[in-house]
Each structure stands twice: as C-alpha cells, then as structure tokens.
Amino acid sequence: MKALQNHIAKYIDINVDKFEELFDYFKVIHVRKKDHLEMYTGPVFQHNYFVIKGCLHMYFLTEKGDQQSVQFAIENWWINDPLSLCHQKESEFQLQAVEKSTVLAISQSDQELLLTEIPKLERYFRVMNQIGFGAALHRIKYMYEASKAARYFQFVERYPQFAQRVPQYLIASFLGLTPEYVSEIRAKNRS
Known part of the structure; x- marks a missing residue:
C-alpha cells in the first residue's frame, strides 16, 4: 500500500490520516504468470x-484468434478497460499477468465511494486519466507516422523498463509488428 500512497503523493497533497481510510477500499490480489x-x-x-509488483498486459483476440496487445502496466501504473468498468458492459479486452504480479484492485462502486469520502482524489484520478489518454494519442501518432523499425526503437528508447521485461512477441503485437520482424531489426541493429 505504501507504493500507492507514494504515487498519490506525487500528484496531490493529501493528509497522511486519509491514507488509512483509502486502503479500506482496496483489496490485494496476487496473480500468477x-x-x-x-x-x-x-x-x-x-x-x-x-x-x-509485476507486469500486466491488456489484449484482444483478432478474428484469426491471435492476441493483439494494446496496453502494458508495471509498478505504479493503473490498468483497466475504462468503458467496461464505467458502464458495466462487456469488455472486448482481457487482462493477463506477464509475470507474477501483485495488484491493488478497487471496484467502480468503491472508487465512487472513495471519491466522495476523499474528494481530493478526484484530481489524482483525473491526472491519471489524462496521462493515459495522452499516451494513447502518442501511440496512435507513432502507428501512423513512424516506420516499423522506428516504432520499435522509439518504444525501446521511451520505455526501456518494458523492453527489458515484456517478451518480444508481446512488444511486436503492441507495435503491430511480427515477432520475426522484431528479431530481424534487433539483429541488424546489433551488427
């Protein structure tokens, strides 16, 4: 819980006593790889x-039955399907642990109660949504603008913590590339 407390404190000023109340709304989940x-x-x-702790990825299944990764999350990152969560409608996405992980989970109803109890957290969650939305816009831009190789190397440069932990086939899926292509450009880059 200390990790969440530290993360929130980076974005808003909140009384330490309020954190004790905050933790009652979350449950700890341990997820196997x-x-x-x-x-x-x-x-x-x-x-x-x-x-x-750990690493998660969100994906959907293509018509061919292949996994198409759309998002990753490591320590201090939030992840969910916001439309499914907010509207309580069936999601087109699945959420899987890339490695053994520990996550804090809060339900939509508990999050609403939490925001009523501690209104300052509205700002924190708004900032988290803005950061997530901005990252999604940049990803779309790179998908249209950058060459295949540039997409891969921009990802590795911008998110080295993911490049070191996420298997290459998932990174390839996230970038709209094949694993074979990623192996090929990595080999060319080493030589």
Whole structure:
C-alpha cells in the first residue's frame, strides 16, 4: 500500500490520516504468470488495478484468434478497460499477468465511494486519466507516422523498463509488428 500512497503523493497533497481510510477500499490480489485478472468475474471489468509488483498486459483476440496487445502496466501504473468498468458492459479486452504480479484492485462502486469520502482524489484520478489518454494519442501518432523499425526503437528508447521485461512477441503485437520482424531489426541493429 505504501507504493500507492507514494504515487498519490506525487500528484496531490493529501493528509497522511486519509491514507488509512483509502486502503479500506482496496483489496490485494496476487496473480500468477499468465493468469487473467478478470477470469472469475466474467466479461465485464469489475475493478481498476494498480500494479504494486509485476507486469500486466491488456489484449484482444483478432478474428484469426491471435492476441493483439494494446496496453502494458508495471509498478505504479493503473490498468483497466475504462468503458467496461464505467458502464458495466462487456469488455472486448482481457487482462493477463506477464509475470507474477501483485495488484491493488478497487471496484467502480468503491472508487465512487472513495471519491466522495476523499474528494481530493478526484484530481489524482483525473491526472491519471489524462496521462493515459495522452499516451494513447502518442501511440496512435507513432502507428501512423513512424516506420516499423522506428516504432520499435522509439518504444525501446521511451520505455526501456518494458523492453527489458515484456517478451518480444508481446512488444511486436503492441507495435503491430511480427515477432520475426522484431528479431530481424534487433539483429541488424546489433551488427
């Protein structure tokens, strides 16, 4: 819980006593590598997740049945399907642990109660949404603008912490590339 407290404190000024109240709204979930986080609750996202330790990825299945990665989260990152969570509608995405992970989970209803109890957190969650939305816009821009090789090397340069922990086939999927192509450009870059 200290990780979440430190993360919140980076974005808003909040009384330390309020953090004790905050923790009552979350549950700790330990996830094994390759397990799905929403596997027991059905196709509707029930929680917003904050990664304490580990790495998660969100994906959808293509018509061919392949996984298409759309988002990653490591320590101090939030991840969810906001439309499914907010509207309680079936998600088109699945959330899976890339490595053994520990996450804090808060339900939509508990998050609403929390925001009523501690209104300052509205600003924190707004900032988190702005950062996430901005990152999504930049990803779309790179997908249209950059060459395949440039997409890969921009990702590695911008997010070295992911490049070191996420398997190459998932990075390739995230960037709209094949794993073979990623191997090829990495080999060319080494020589």
